[in-house]
Amino acid sequence: MPTDAVARSSRSRVDWWLPLTIGVLLLVLSPVVWLLMMSFKTEVDALAMPPKLIFVPTLENYSGLLEARFLRPLLNSVVVATVTTVLSLALGVPAAYALSRGRAWATGGIAFWILATRMAPPIAFAIPFFLAYRTIGWLDTLSGLIVIYLTFNLSLVIWLMRAFFDGIPVSLEEAAWIDGASLGQTIRAVVLPLTAPGIAASAILCFLAAWNDFFFALVLTRSSAMTAPVAIVNFMHYAGWDWGRITAGSIIVALPVIAFAVPVRRYLVSGLTAGALKG
Amino acid sequence: MTSHAAYRRRVVAILLAPALFVLIAVTAGPLLYLLVTSFTPLDLTRPDSFRFSGFDNYRELLRDDRFWNSVGVQFRLSAATVLAQLVLGLGLALLLNRPLPFREALRTGFMVPMVLPPIIVAIIWKIWFTPLLTPLNVLTVPLGIVQPSWLTEPALALGTIVLADVWEWTPFTTLILLAALQMMPDEPLEAARVDGASPWQQFLWIILPLLRPALMAAGLFRLIDSFKAFPLIFVMTGGGPGVATEPTNYYAYTQAFNQTFIGYSSAMIVVMLMVTMALSALILGLPGLQRDAD
Numbered sequence: 001m002p003t004d005a006v007a008r009s010s011r012s013r014v015d016w017w018l019p020l021t022i023g024v025l026l027l028v029l030s031p032v033v034w035l036l037m038m039s040f041k042t043e044v045d046a047l048a049m050p051p052k053l054i055f056v057p058t059l060e061n062y063s064g065l066l067e068a069r070f071l072r073p074l075l076n077s078v079v080v081a082t083v084t085t086v087l088s089l090a091l092g093v094p095a096a097y098a099l100s101r102g103r104a105w106a107t108g109g110i111a112f113w114i115l116a117t118r119m120a121p122p123i124a125f126a127i128p129f130f131l132a133y134r135t136i137g138w139l140d141t142l143s144g145l146i147v148i149y150l151t152f153n154l155s156l157v158i159w160l161m162r163a164f165f166d167g168i169p170v171s172l173e174e175a176a177w178i179d180g181a182s183l184g185q186t187i188r189a190v191v192l193p194l195t196a197p198g199i200a201a202s203a204i205l206c207f208l209a210a211w212n213d214f215f216f217a218l219v220l221t222r223s224s225a226m227t228a229p230v231a232i233v234n235f236m237h238y239a240g241w242d243w244g245r246i247t248a249g250s251i252i253v254a255l256p257v258i259a260f261a262v263p264v265r266r267y268l269v270s271g272l273t274a275g276a277l278k279g
Numbered sequence: 280m281t282s283h284a285a286y287r288r289r290v291v292a293i294l295l296a297p298a299l300f301v302l303i304a305v306t307a308g309p310l311l312y313l314l315v316t317s318f319t320p321l322d323l324t325r326p327d328s329f330r331f332s333g334f335d336n337y338r339e340l341l342r343d344d345r346f347w348n349s350v351g352v353q354f355r356l357s358a359a360t361v362l363a364q365l366v367l368g369l370g371l372a373l374l375l376n377r378p379l380p381f382r383e384a385l386r387t388g389f390m391v392p393m394v395l396p397p398i399i400v401a402i403i404w405k406i407w408f409t410p411l412l413t414p415l416n417v418l419t420v421p422l423g424i425v426q427p428s429w430l431t432e433p434a435l436a437l438g439t440i441v442l443a444d445v446w447e448w449t450p451f452t453t454l455i456l457l458a459a460l461q462m463m464p465d466e467p468l469e470a471a472r473v474d475g476a477s478p479w480q481q482f483l484w485i486i487l488p489l490l491r492p493a494l495m496a497a498g499l500f501r502l503i504d505s506f507k508a509f510p511l512i513f514v515m516t517g518g519g520p521g522v523a524t525e526p527t528n529y530y531a532y533t534q535a536f537n538q539t540f541i542g543y544s545s546a547m548i549v550v551m552l553m554v555t556m557a558l559s560a561l562i563l564g565l566p567g568l569q570r571d572a573d
Binding site: 051247254 | 286287288290298306310313316381386388389394398399404407416446455496510513528536541544562
């Protein structure tokens, strides 16, 4: 039965790829799983030697975050990320539409500038913004963070949305125009509904970029405008090495990111390579 | 029709103007200001230090051993991480390009390190390399192996940063290479199979050459981004022991914000900016990757 043997051997080969892939995935994710486990351990269990793989989970690290005034930085993170997202969309979506529909006179230069700002080391912006904020009293303010996050989020929106607008045939708009619709009506009734998924993806990527920032918040805030990532690191430096709170805080900051990133997975590359690769 | 065109042009300008104004204000303005401060000895503790001093900072850079050390650290960090991310990313992309059950879920799972907040990645690896907390103890304690102090041993510290960075950003090269694999035409591979090429020959002579633009793009992106590695170093080693894990970006940070030498730090960053701009121009010049020029 030679054909049978071939079929069996190829099937058994396929059977090996799945366990291999899952095995590699578990290995890759094991450091994250360890973080998750630590966040549910008592201090005694966390420092047990050899480490405990089976333990009675506790929520004391999470409740400890309340005493450690973690809510304020967490709220700061939410406010800053939300406002910068709204601003970036309000400014960037019309601009992206204009770039897509207007003549290409500016597109090339803007593409390079968007890429260059995305590539520039954040410290190149941190120093001038630090000096400017020091002069106008914007250090340690939420406004200060919101504005500096525009350096990357505005470019991101313009670039992603331009690709979405490019995907809508101009003929649809011309049909609406001939039917007597104004440009504003055309945009509202034809263009925006078709690009709603793009706007949603851009919004999520903007939110995540601001939410994930550590460097600007470290340099430009001290206490009242401190965001969650900086607060977590402060558990490390000033409050001794409070691993319970560090791990619990980390999980709280990481959860929304994972939840949001799944639906936008296919836009991750365009988001991270804004300006260079086709969206 | 012409009035429509003129109307459209005006609307386009009105839609574009606010965003362009803000974009220039928050990017071009600050970068110009950075260029200005790089020609001054600006020191936040000395009020009179905002004055023109020509190329003094740049000349000082050439004599600064710590700067050259940071360039060397950067070079080793970039070379090791980019190479590893390309090799592992290629392997992972080939693996995830196979027909597998649950392929979408598996692909999403592999992307987790890249989307996590970078500071959380740094904490994850800080824990991993802290002998008191690491899960490695599950193996080493029963076997009686004593772990080295990974993060404070000069010979090991940079390796821990490299490992963490490779873990964090291999998903990025994987995604780019996976996209390229999915766009790949079937005909050359089928022709090779008909001619009896082994899987290894198919990979070496067909897949790899077709992937070259994607490999170049992914490598350049990672190279430029490797200049900005900050949270990992800040949390895991703080640039130490000594200056063993202090790349230029981190040295510039300490000069500006741990010390107060804004002018000197600015000069260092201007040099970094010029390197990144040159590399960015290379990316735009890659064949087949640039957007159509309309």
